[in-house]
Amino acid sequence: MIIAMDGPAASGKGTLGRKLAEKFDLAYLDTGALYRAVGLGLKRAGHGPEDADRAAHAAKTLDPDLLNDPELRSEQVGHMASIIAANPVVRANLLAFQRDFARHPPSGKAGAVLDGRDIGTVVCLMRM
Ligand SMILES: Nc1ncnc2c1ncn2[C@@H]1O[C@H](COP(=O)(O)OP(=O)(O)O)[C@@H](O)[C@H]1O
Ligand SMILES: Nc1ccn([C@@H]2O[C@H](COP(=O)(O)OP(=O)(O)O)[C@@H](O)[C@H]2O)c(=O)n1
Structure with missing residues (x-):
């Protein structure tokens, strides 16, 4: 079972x-945490969110530890994430991570809940 939670920021x-x-x-x-993690990784490496090539690479080699980092929720990282999310290569690279999570939920779970702006419309289509 896959449950898709789509909606704008702060919609619950x-x-x-x-x-x-x-x-x-x-x-x-x-x-959203994935886009934030790409931003945080770039920030820690001393790069900005407009660096499209570095952002694309960071999205492909995402460090899962960053997903639990308290700085992920900072306003600055949120702002970086919104710039990074406009990069189509980043979106394509993160799509693979999201679909893999939905198809093979971790810890042997029988299904997954995904929350974001494009889960039902892009990430978890009927034939993904
Ligand atoms: N059903 C609800 N009724 C009232 N407030 C809610 C409800 N669901 C979420 N909230 C509050 O709205 C805010 C945004 O919720 P959140 O789940 O973080 O949204 P999103 O994940 O869509 O950005 C939070 O402060 C949360 O406590
Ligand atoms: N599926 C998603 C999730 C987030 N994002 C972007 O990633 C950034 C960070 O998202 P967020 O963690 O604040 O999540 P929201 O609660 O704003 O949906 C936002 O700028 C979103 O536009 C996206 O483009 N696609």
Whole structure:
């Protein structure tokens, strides 16, 4: 089972998505965190979000440890994420990560909840 939570910022995707994942024992992925993690990785390496090639590479080689970093939620990293999210190569590279998570949820879970702006429209289409 895959549950797609689509919606704009602060519409409650994360709140409801986490609750659904807990209730049905599913894996949960906050896809905004992926874009934020790319931003945080660039920031730590001393680069800006406009560096398209570096952002694309960082998205392909995403460091999963960054997903749990407290700085992920900072306003600066959120701003970087919004610039990075406009890069089509970054989006394509993160698509692979998201689809893999949906197809093979971690920890042997029977399904996944994905939250983001484009889950039902792009990431988790019927024939992905
Ligand atoms: N059903 C709800 N009723 C009232 N407030 C809510 C509800 N769902 C979420 N919120 C609040 O709205 C804010 C944004 O929720 P969040 O789940 O972070 O949104 P998103 O993941 O879509 O950005 C949070 O402060 C959260 O506590
Ligand atoms: N599926 C997604 C999730 C986030 N994003 C972008 O990633 C940035 C960070 O998202 P966020 O963590 O603040 O998540 P929201 O609660 O704003 O959806 C935002 O600028 C979103 O536009 C995206 O483009 N596609």
